[in-house]
């Protein structure tokens with residue numbers, strides 16, 4: 805990083821420093837940018853033998869904003885492969901989605917499982 809906006813000037817002084825006439829010496833050092841993108845989390849839906857397909861489709865429509873056709877497609881992927889990523893979110897949003905799905909499934913007495921993992 806050599807952008808001038810990312811440089812810091814350190815003032816040093818002492819008997820053995822090279823002099824620039826004003827009694828101090830200056831050293832320009834590179835400073836790392838400190839902004840980092842927040843980590844993202846995949847929300848996963850897991851297959852089971854008991855949750856009705858239409859319930860899973862409803863979950864995907866309701867909590868992940870998918871159309872009926874998209875929801876049906878993802879539901880079938882989970883049914884056939886065992887698991888699918890249904891969205892990628894910040895930690896807080898992913899946690900909220902997982903909680904909403906688990907709560908909705910529990911209230912309807914279905915064993916549907918939803919988890920999250922760091923991308």
Ligand code: TYC
Pocket residue numbers: 849850851852853854855856857860879880882883916
């Ligand atoms: N395997 C379920 C059935 O045959 C359907 C299902 C799909 C369940 C996706 C969970 O995440 C799931 N009724």
